[in-house]
Amino acid sequence: MSERTIKVESKVGLHARPAALFVQTAAQAPIDVTVAKPGKEPVNAKSILAVLALDARHGEEITLRADGDGADELLAKLAAVVAEAEPKGA
Numbered sequence: 639m640s641e642r643t644i645k646v647e648s649k650v651g652l653h654a655r656p657a658a659l660f661v662q663t664a665a666q667a668p669i670d671v672t673v674a675k676p677g678k679e680p681v682n683a684k685s686i687l688a689v690l691a692l693d694a695r696h697g698e699e700i701t702l703r704a705d706g707d708g709a710d711e712l713l714a715k716l717a718a719v720v721a722e723a724e725p726k727g728a
Contacts, residue, residue: 640709643701644717652694652720660719661686669706671716676701683716 648656652673664671664683672680673692676699681688683702694700700720704712 639703639705640713641701641703642713642717643699644720646694646696646698646700647721649696651696651698652689652692652700656719656722657686657689660716661689663715663719664712667704667706667708667712669704669709669712671702671704671709671712673716674701674703675699 646652650656652660660673661684671683673683673689673694674680675692675694678692680701680703681692683689692700702713702716704710
């Protein structure tokens, strides 16, 4: 299992467009991937409702976990989406 902790840089947090991009990126991989805030239960990173309910805000840290072939590459892609200050096309 691969794990990565990152800081949410988007000013709106992991909501709206950043959340949609995050979920779309996670859904492209055929492996299990979760996202969690410190001290909270992990949620399915491929579910837009679960990601929005996580309520990850600007400046907070989240932990991404993936298990399977290509886990490290997927986490790198997801980290890039979350680390962007503003999503492309915003």
